[in-house]
Amino acid sequence: MIKVTELQFEYGRKSVYEDFSLQLTQPGVYGLFGRNGSGKSTLLKVLAGLLFPHGGAVEVLGFKPAARLPAFLEQVYVVPEEFHLPDISLAVLYKTHAPFYPRFSGNDFLSYAEIFEIPRDKSFAAMSLGQKKKAVIAFALATHTPLLLMDEPTNGLDIVGRSQFKKILSGKEHADRMVIISTHQAHDLESLMSHVLFVDGGKLALSASMQTLQRSLYLGVTDNQADVAGAIYQEALGNQWAYVACNRDTAPGVVNLELLYKALSMNKQGVLDAVASVQTETGKPS
Numbered sequence: 001m002i003k004v005t006e007l008q009f010e011y012g013r014k015s016v017y018e019d020f021s022l023q024l025t026q027p028g029v030y031g032l033f034g035r036n037g038s039g040k041s042t043l044l045k046v047l048a049g050l051l052f053p054h055g056g057a058v059e060v061l062g063f064k065p066a067a068r069l070p071a072f073l074e075q076v077y078v079v080p081e082e083f084h085l086p087d088i089s090l091a092v093l094y095k096t097h098a099p100f101y102p103r104f105s106g107n108d109f110l111s112y113a114e115i116f117e118i119p120r121d122k123s124f125a126a127m128s129l130g131q132k133k134k135a136v137i138a139f140a141l142a143t144h145t146p147l148l149l150m151d152e153p154t155n156g157l158d159i160v161g162r163s164q165f166k167k168i169l170s171g172k173e174h175a176d177r178m179v180i181i182s183t184h185q186a187h188d189l190e191s192l193m194s195h196v197l198f199v200d201g202g203k204l205a206l207s208a209s210m211q212t213l214q215r216s217l218y219l220g221v222t223d224n225q226a227d228v229a230g231a232i233y234q235e236a237l238g239n240q241w242a243y244v245a246c247n248r249d250t251a252p253g254v255v256n257l258e259l260l261y262k263a264l265s266m267n268k269q270g271v272l273d274a275v276a277s278v279q280t281e282t283g284k285p286s
């Protein structure tokens with residue numbers, strides 16, 4: 001579905017990607033992680049055809065996104081981190097924008113708007129930031145495009161809004177889509193994720209399924225200091241330690257993405273070695 005080969009991208013003299021490659025074939029929810037400024041939003045825009053690569057090859061759903069062919073654009077929807085909405089109501093948004101997306105479901109849009117409790121009688125100028133964000137997300141989900149790209153979708157949503165978002169996205173009507181979510185709210189969304197991508201230094205540092213992460217890593221908290229000896233990453237929490245270690249158990253561990261994110265930032269190689277040992281064992285890059 002997505003094949004990026006040796007992508008190069010720069011803003012003026014600022015290079016973001018020099019030799020970035022990525023291949024994703026399965027539907028599912030992909031968490032895109034990386035430090036501030038690592039290039040997550042840039043990557044989403046390149047995949048959507050909103051920014052053009054300066055080198056390498058990008059193929060999405062069999063198309064070159066930069067060509068911006070209508071047959072490609074009707075299959076991809078992007079929820080940007082920041083957006084400007086015209087001052088229209090949900091009904092007008094539906095009437096004017098839904099026809100661009102052949103798989104759009106009006107019933108789902110109404111149902112998501114109801115779950116999100118978006119006021120139907122107001123136009124966007126009279127809505128709060130969170131309400132506008134919910135409207136954009138409800139629309140994005142209702143497009144049913146095979147590829148949905150979301151940049152920090154839960155920013156600006158309250159706690160209830162975040163669980164509403166998770167509830168909707170985990171519905172079976174979204175099971176066949178590829179959804180890539182760039183987020184710093186790792187903990188909030190980890191139950192949704194089927195796969196984790198980590199971008200660092202202009203490269204794809206990690207691409208692993210949740211299953212592989214569960215099999216290869218143990219992420220937990222202990223009050224016994226002996227448990228953290230030889231850990232890939234550890235941090236003191238009062239009298240306890242949060243840590244990431246190789247999972248020596250046969251049972252899958254629990255993945256705490258926030259802890260994984262810290263471990264990747266502080267000891268990337270340690271995490272990669274642990275994950276690679278499982279990927280080699282199963283013989284497939286997951």
Ligand SMILES: Nc1ncnc2c1ncn2[C@@H]1O[C@H](COP(=O)(O)OP(=O)(O)OP(=O)(O)O)[C@@H](O)[C@H]1O
Pocket residue numbers: 011014016034035036037038039040041042043
């Ligand atoms: N329009 C632009 N012009 C110049 N430089 C830019 C532009 N947009 C982004 N950059 C730079 O490109 C790099 C990657 O930015 P990008 O927004 O893709 O990162 P990000 O991983 O999404 O960051 P964050 O987590 O903070 O949202 C950053 O160093 C940023 O300063």
